[in-house]
Amino acid sequence: MGQMIRINLPKTEINTFYTFSDKELPEEYCRGLSCFVNRSEKPNYWNKAKDQYPRTYCLGKCYLSPSSTHEESYPMIEVLSREPILSKFLNSKLDTLNDYIKLGGMNSYTYAITSMNQIDVINEVKRSGLRGRGGAGFPTGIKWESAYNKKEKKKYLIVNGDEGDPGAFSDRFLMEFSPYLVIEGALIAAYAIGADEIYFYIRREYPKSLYRIKSALIEIKNYFKKKNVTIPKINVEIGKGSYVVGEETALINALMGRRPEPTSRPPYPTEKGLFGKPTVVNNVETLSNIPYIISNGGSKYYEFGFSKSRGTKLISLNSLFKKPGLYEVEFGITLEEIIKNAGGLKRGTLKGLLIGAPLSGIIMPDELNTRLGYEELREIGSSLGHGNIIAFNEETNISELLYEILDFASYESCGKCTPCRLGTKKLRDLISKGFFDKNELNDVYDILESLRRTSLCGLGIGAGEVTFSILNKYNNEVVK
Amino acid sequence: MKINGVEYTYDKKITILNALKDKGFDVPTLCYDERLSPFGSCRLCLVKVKGKGIVTSCNNFIEDGIEIVTDDDEIEKLRKTNLKLLAENYPKGYKDKYPYKKFHELMNKYGLDGYKYEEDKKLYDTSHPYIYVNMNRCINCYNCVRVCEDVIGKLVWRSINRGFNTLIVAEGDKLGKSSCISCRSCIDVCPTGAIEDAFVIKYGYPNEFIDSSCTLCSITCPIKVGVSNGKPVMIYGNESKLKLSASCIVGKYQWENLYYSNDRIYFPLQRSENGWKKISYDEALDILSNRIKETVNNYGPNSVGIILANRISLEEHYLLNLIAKDVIKTNNVFDIIELNYGYSVRKYLSNLNKEKIIKANDIQSLGTIIAIGDIEKHHPTISSILIDNMEKGKLNLISIDDVNDYRSIHEQSDFYSRVSQEKMINLFRALEFLIISQENYDKRYLEEHFENFDNFLNKIKSYNLDNEIKEIAENILKIINKLPVALFFEFNNYIAEELFNLYLIMKSFYAKVYLIPLFSNGNVIEHLYLTNKDDLNLKTNNKIIDIIRNLKTLIIIGNNLIANSINRDELIKSLSNVDFITEITPIIDTSAKYYAKLIIPSPTFLEKSGHYLSYDFDIREVNKIVNNGLKQEFDIFNDLIIRLGGKVVDQKESYNKVITNIKFINPL
């Protein structure tokens, strides 16, 4: 039994889904949460962001929020792990492929295709304990294995460069500073699963990432052509303004020229993905770890981190920290240590942390001894997301914060499923007056339960989680 | 698997929802439709799966040892919350006015109602003659978009914007100006009535429902016809008589194209120098009977011919036989199937006449079905029954056709192959070859049934078949792991013979095998079974068309003769050669318009009563739903009989007589 998938239908109205498919603005102001919590620094920026139509959510400059398109500076990159697995490349100025090769780049791919068979590569990745850095934390080796096991000849790899979570800029700088590393990881992944075609999907808010990846691809193609090595076909697509398109099944639909709505699973992308073929979708950072794993071995990688979270993670810290920027940490580090290394807040006292924002629970100051890990964060009602940490101080009113989050969720909801399309908007409308009335609480809880437990994708689920967490932790501030 | 603690077994991997429905559990759904792939947008079909928590049942599959809870307080509450969100954004006032809508039924079940007081007038679209649109009532299930795109292959419905602002709009903004082909599938899948039958809106929700049967294809579905202020506005299947009855857009909506057609006629018309002249029934029948008498006197009875282009009731068949055989004494009575395929169809059927008949309601007890040809188009309800049983894990479904278009059955089959007709013959041969090479078939059976079996055996062995076909055949045989096997066959002369050979060979191997031919193009199966004809070998379709050319007077009964003919050009030549054609038809169709000298109006199946034969040999009753003074064929035939010097027969008598002629079926 199979479902037919029709692609690239002449449906121009699909463009109405995206906010920026047919629009351009001379300058854009960010409406993201990081810019929200630090809006007092440049109130006019925030006002412009609020007036701006259509909205821009997150420019990946959260280390300088409030931010806009017309200024630029680079974040600090700190290494807190025993070895700079990723920052080694982020911190070296890689202008050309040659710079990368000098650092040992492309050796892993060459080694993989000449000396390892596909299953060896997969086993190495399984051994490393690497889990997806895109948010869901699914074990990468297992994902690859299930695509590898599919009999179909045609398979795809998709590199998810849509990093839409406000507060996150790790994927941005991996692509911008170290595109070769990302591509090498992708080539190895494609080899392991047997994909002869790769798609990069890069969000429109990251024009430099797009440019760097595109030009790196040309260099890499030429490099392997000279060496007479056939590499997969590589396509690059650019986003048009949508958060949910970063969800893997929505991304697949977008690449097929369909409405970028998530698809109810099963079937999973590894069974029936792009153009109906087995497909692996991996996050930019996930793939950036692969070359290290291949050259140093999975067990070496496994030595970093702790518990079920292995290796290192790039943490993005927002502008309210004294030392905002990218931090490469090992899993297991406590949140407290991270904050300490960032010098604490530059203003006010810490009221809470948003990790994995916008759609994951908030962390209170008394939970900072929690260690960084997928399960550990889940336990306190939060989640790792993209490793984006947004600290906020007493300037942030929780009801306003919740309004921003729900407004985001409702604005970015694809509208496919009932709870998210209607529930996020209803909760947003209820909180817009500055609080939830006690009489409304039954309704509010019904809706957030529905969001958490019955939404089709992580957006609706997350909107429920974050509301739940806020009602739990900051109840007296939001309920009257 | 366990459902609410009770053990069940399944041998196929089907969805949880299908398993639950099969066992009679009621699961609320809005975005699910049998014809569509699971979509998972309404989030109502929730169930609890042990170890997984709450999941949507429409797209999750059963697994070994799975334990399911179908409803407890928690599930019901989540369902209700989602439904309530929809209700809060739904206008007031529709729920009670159109209670049968799926969404309204659910609101009633959960004690909800639409809570919105205002409607946006811009969301109305009344530009289409058959389809009424009010998107204030849309709940964004996208069923309309999906059915149009995935099943019909059009792109009329579009979703624009995202999130809360998502709207469904017709391509080019107005449905009436779109590329809509008026199939009305979108009406059928819309759970709210945001897209609704224009006649239901215009005349109102029916105040009574009358039992009858649809005669638009040979399935002859038992139906209920909803009548509002004297107008038939709605048809739905009577599922107590036939499961999934009238699950077809033809029977549910497209009858309106005929019934409400602008080409309907209510008076006899005579061609004159200045166009059509309205005359009375008496005048018309006088003209016709005089013409017949004259023709018989001048040229002999065989110069008068009758073609049955569409179905008439069993009673009417009795009269028709009487007129032809006893009153006029002509041999030249043909039906559209004979016109298309010649008398060999009859021979084919007589070969099968000792076989057991598979009733539509018994399809579920079959093991494997091979559906051959475009059944979904010509016998939609059969196709729905096959798909339904396949989805519920009851049977294996193999579908083979040469249709260059989307059909649900392609997706919903265990195996589907599109092969040209030539290749189909080769495929049948490959299957024969593979079965024969397994050696353990019943040779005696084959020797009885083939004139020279050894010859045939040698022939099979000598076929040079390519590997692609062999591979398809091997796949098919792998799937036939459950008996009995039934071959549902949309009849087509070209492959009929080889399929019959395959049928015999399969029977010699599996024993329990059935061949069920279905006829499209006018579906005049009653005629095939009720009128005996001799010289079965002689009358080919070409010969019949030749005979027609030499007629002096021709009576065409029913509409769409030319449209349903597969030898259109030749037929038209013959028709234009006949001096005098009378057509008895509900609408002015091509043959009436260009070739008839006299048109006598006949009723649609909603304006007449009588009995019809279903493809599976049940007798179905058709009841007069609307009385608008139209004479039905039965009375027209009787009027002719009197005028030609015969004796009138009443309905009851002709029914009793006709029933004794078809002894192999059970009278009512």
Ligand SMILES: Cc1cc2nc3c(=O)[nH]c(=O)nc-3n(C[C@H](O)[C@H](O)[C@H](O)COP(=O)(O)O)c2cc1C
């Ligand atoms: C609403 C939503 C947005 C998402 N956006 C992104 C994204 O921008 N980038 C990303 O890598 N993953 C994103 N994901 C996660 C992807 O669905 C997917 O899990 C991930 O790309 C898989 O790669 P990984 O296994 O390497 O993490 C998003 C998920 C949801 C539910």
Ligand code: SF4
């Ligand atoms: S949860 Fe929201 S974003 Fe996800 S599918 Fe449902 S409506 Fe779309």
Ligand code: SF4
């Ligand atoms: S018009 Fe009807 S079928 Fe189409 S999306 Fe709306 S409710 Fe669903």
Ligand code: SF4
């Ligand atoms: S399947 Fe045939 S008989 Fe049944 S409703 Fe449709 S057209 Fe009428």
Ligand code: FES
């Ligand atoms: S029927 Fe399953 S989600 Fe709508």
